[in-house]
Each structure stands twice: as structure tokens, then as C-alpha cells.
Amino acid sequence: MSGFKNRLARLYASSRWSQLAITATTILMTFIVVSALFILIGRDPLKAMYSFFQGSGLGLKPSYTKQGGILSDFFSFLGILAPMLLASLGVVIGLKGGLFNIGVSGQMLFSGFMATILVGYADFSPAVSILLILIVGLVCGGLIGAFIGWLKYRFNIHEVVSSIMINYIVSYATGYFIKTKYVDPIIRSSRAVKPNARLAISNVKLAGQTIEIPIGIVIALLAAFLIKFFFDRMVPGFEIKMVGHNRECAEYAGVRINRVMIRSLMFSGMLAGLAGVTYYLGYYRTMTPKDLASLGFDSIAVALLGNLNALGCIFSSFLITIFQKGAVYMGSATGVVREIASVITGILLLFSSLGDFIKAKAESYSQQMTFERESREEAER
Structure with a gap:
């Protein structure tokens, strides 16, 4: 038993495998708790x-509509995955700099609204x-994000407070x-954007199914790799990480805080803006x-589950989108x-925060075991 505990502690403390082990x-742990919850309410957890x-197009349903199928469900899943990934990348950039951009939903809404009225109704x-x-x-x-950052620096207004307001x-x-200028009187929402302004390729026939290919998923995946390169290889990205780790030390090193x-926060807002346009002019x-999109708040869980890693967010956003998209079915x-x-997203967020x-x-336990082993070896000599 002690050997298993030692191996597990080394795995969690490893600089190479700790993130993967903790995520797994x-x-x-989430699956165990959720399974117990389904059993308590009398449902089969599996x-x-x-x-x-x-419901996310990753498993076959018993039946489909005439023009629907697993492919149409899967591409619809990719359509909502794109803004989820972009929003989580926005949260990651903020947290890397020691700032919590909780206003992703508002930045999404503002960007989607402006894109709708400026481009969505044009020809x-x-x-x-x-x-x-x-x-x-x-x-x-980017403008909203930069404004929040300026308020933080100039007046020391906490970014959580300003972004919520x-x-x-x-x-x-x-x-x-x-409601006053762009409402559709029938559905009581805004008028639908024109087909030429959709971030999606509609009415594509594939394997006898009518699918809609989201353009946003390509943008989101490209953004994830660019953010990874930005933090690993570029000076501005390194400066953001410096400020996030130790603001005083970064200032002493000459970084303009x-x-x-x-x-x-500007870069964080820009990614939130991209999430907004892919959400309101792509998926919808x-x-x-x-109506603030709950996706903006779910992206916080995605960022934490992905260990604030741009590539990790691809997999964590995939997982959480499965629950959000498949919930209806x-x-x-x-x-x-x-x-x-x-509830499942909240449980994931709770465990990922640990x-x-x-x-x-694990590091403390590994150090203790190492010290005890060295003490025994010293005593034997």
C-alpha cells in the first residue's frame, strides 16, 4: 500500500505528468459523485x-429526423464548442496575468450585438x-477589456467588480x-442576421444529412495554438506571466505593470469578443x-480544468461542452x-480548484518519504 502511495505521490508531484494526473x-471524482447523484434519484448513471x-453527436441515438443524423448533431456540437474554447482562452489570459475577467459574457454580448447591427443586417x-x-x-x-484594465490600474477598481458592473x-x-429598434415582433428577439453574415456554411449535404459547418471551430483551434506560442515564445506573453506570478518582482525587473x-485584459476581451461573434452569428x-450567455461563466470552469493551459483548454472545453450540449437530449x-x-459543471469546477x-x-509527502529514506540509509551506514 505504501508503495502505491509513493508512486501516486510522485505522479502528482511530477513536473511532467502532474497536470494530466490531476485532470484525470x-x-x-466528478464521474463518481455524478453517478451517485443519478443513483439517488433513481436513474441509471451509465x-x-x-x-x-x-446529444452531442458522439453516440448514436435510437432515431433521427428525416434530414438529421449523428453528423448533423456532431457539427452542431462543434458550433457551440468554438465559442466555449475562445471564451476559456480569454479567461486563461486574464488569470495568467493575475487578473480575473469574469465579464466574458458581457464582452461576448456587446461584440455580438455590434457585429449584428453593423454587419449582420448589411448586404x-x-x-x-x-x-x-x-x-x-x-x-x-478588446476595448471593454482594456477599459477594465485601465480602471484597475488608474483607480485600483477590482476587475471582478468593474467587469460585473x-x-x-x-x-x-x-x-x-x-426591443426598440431591432426586435422581431414574432419571436421577441432580435431580427435574424442575413445568411451572408453567418459564421457557418449552411445546408451542406453529407451522407444524406443536412449539416451546418461552423467556421468558428477553425478560428478557435488556431487561437489556442497561437496563445500557446504567445506565452511560450514571445516577450509580451512572458511579461504577462511575470506580472501574474509576482507583480513587485516584475516591476523591479523593469516591466511596465x-x-x-x-x-x-485587452487580449482577454478580444478573445471574448471572438467568442461572442461565433456564438451569436455562428451557433445562433x-x-x-x-440575456447573458451562461457559456461565459462556464468558460471559467473550462480554463481551470485545463490548468490554465491553452492546449489543455481544447480538451476541457470538449468535455464541458458535451454536458452543456447533450443536456437537452x-x-x-x-x-x-x-x-x-x-450541476456537473459546478462539481468539475469544485474538484479542479483542488x-x-x-x-x-503530493510534493510534501514525496519530500517526507525522501527524507525518511535518506535517514534510514544514513543510520545503516
């Missing part, structure tokens, strides 16, 4: 968990529309304009007044309310 442990995969060609939508998303999200301002302001704080085509297949997906604690305990 987080997922396993069937319930598999239904999440069926540009599809190529021009896509380019303009991405630019609007980057600029609008901006969430409310954006929600009510965009809701007012949607004010610029780095504004830069990190309308906007509901005064799971509800119809098992009779459990779809809100259980948010990662540093697990690693610290």
Missing part, C-alpha cells in the same frame, strides 16, 4: 452519461462579412436597443434581450431536468 483525477454523448459578400465580423469582435471585446450595463443597454495589466442567428431520454448539466492542493500535498 478531477474527471474520475445510461444518463451516455445520453450526454448521444456585404460572405467573405467580406466574415472578415468584418471578426474585426468587430476583436475591437469591441459592465455586464449589467451591456445587458440592459443592448436589451433596450433590441500598467501596460501589462491593460494588455492582458438572433439575440435575446437582457439527456433530459428527454432519462426524465432528468437539463439543469443537471450545470488541483494546487493535491499537488502541494
Whole structure:
């Protein structure tokens, strides 16, 4: 038993394998707790968990609509995966700089709204529309992020407070304009954007199914690799990490703290802006007044589960999107309310937040075992 504990401690304390081991442990502990929860309410946990995969196009359903199928479900899953990944990357950049951008949902909403009214109702060609939508998303999200960073540096207003307040301002302001100028009188949401302004290739026939190919997934995956390169190989990325680890030390080394704080939240907002346009003009085509996307808050769990690693966020966003996307089908297949997906996300977030604690305990245990072994060897000599 002690040998197993030693190997497990070394695994958790390893600089190479600790992140993977802690993530796997987080997922396993979540699965155990969620399974117990399904058993308590009288449901088969294996069937319930598999239904999440069926609803996300990762498992076959018993039946489909005439033009639907597993491929249409899977590409729809990729459509919501793209903004989830982009939003989580925005959270990662902020946290790397020691700043918590909890206003991702507001930045998504503002960017999506501006892209909708400036490009979504215009008659540009599809190529021009896509380019303009991405630019609007980057600029609008970046402006809000930079403003939050400036408030933090200039007036020492905590970024959590300012970003939450901006969430409310954006929600009510965009809701007012949607209701008074851009509302669809039938569905009471904003008018649908024109087909040429969608970040998706619609009505594609594949294997007898009608699918919609999301452009955003390519943008999101490219962004993940660029963020990885940014932090590993570029000076601005290293400066953000310096400030996040030790602000006083970074300032002593000559780093301009004010610029780095504004830069990190600006980049965070830019990614949130891209998440917004891929969400509102890609996965959806309308906007509901005064409705902040819960995806912006789920992205916090994605970032933590991915250990604040850009490539890790690809896998963590894939996992959490399975629960969010497959919740509707799971509800119809098992009779459990779809809100259980948010409970699962919360449990994942809870266990992932214990990662540093697990690693610290493993390092302490490994050091203790090493000391005891060296003491025994010294005594034998």
C-alpha cells in the first residue's frame, strides 16, 4: 500500500505528468459523485452519461429526423464548442496575468450585438462579412477589456467588480436597443442576421444529412495554438506571466505593470469578443434581450480544468461542452431536468480548484518519504 502511495505521490508531484494526473483525477471524482447523484434519484448513471454523448453527436441515438443524423448533431456540437474554447482562452489570459475577467459574457454580448447591427443586417459578400465580423469582435471585446484594465490600474477598481458592473450595463443597454429598434415582433428577439453574415456554411449535404459547418471551430483551434506560442515564445506573453506570478518582482525587473495589466485584459476581451461573434452569428442567428450567455461563466470552469493551459483548454472545453450540449437530449431520454448539466459543471469546477492542493500535498509527502529514506540509509551506514 505504501508503495502505491509513493508512486501516486510522485505522479502528482511530477513536473511532467502532474497536470494530466490531476485532470484525470478531477474527471474520475466528478464521474463518481455524478453517478451517485443519478443513483439517488433513481436513474441509471451509465445510461444518463451516455445520453450526454448521444446529444452531442458522439453516440448514436435510437432515431433521427428525416434530414438529421449523428453528423448533423456532431457539427452542431462543434458550433457551440468554438465559442466555449475562445471564451476559456480569454479567461486563461486574464488569470495568467493575475487578473480575473469574469465579464466574458458581457464582452461576448456587446461584440455580438455590434457585429449584428453593423454587419449582420448589411448586404456585404460572405467573405467580406466574415472578415468584418471578426474585426468587430476583436475591437469591441478588446476595448471593454482594456477599459477594465485601465480602471484597475488608474483607480485600483477590482476587475471582478468593474467587469460585473459592465455586464449589467451591456445587458440592459443592448436589451433596450433590441426591443426598440431591432426586435422581431414574432419571436421577441432580435431580427435574424442575413445568411451572408453567418459564421457557418449552411445546408451542406453529407451522407444524406443536412449539416451546418461552423467556421468558428477553425478560428478557435488556431487561437489556442497561437496563445500557446504567445506565452511560450514571445516577450509580451512572458511579461504577462511575470506580472501574474509576482507583480513587485516584475516591476523591479523593469516591466511596465500598467501596460501589462491593460494588455492582458485587452487580449482577454478580444478573445471574448471572438467568442461572442461565433456564438451569436455562428451557433445562433438572433439575440435575446437582457440575456447573458451562461457559456461565459462556464468558460471559467473550462480554463481551470485545463490548468490554465491553452492546449489543455481544447480538451476541457470538449468535455464541458458535451454536458452543456447533450443536456437537452439527456433530459428527454432519462426524465432528468437539463439543469443537471450545470450541476456537473459546478462539481468539475469544485474538484479542479483542488488541483494546487493535491499537488502541494503530493510534493510534501514525496519530500517526507525522501527524507525518511535518506535517514534510514544514513543510520545503516
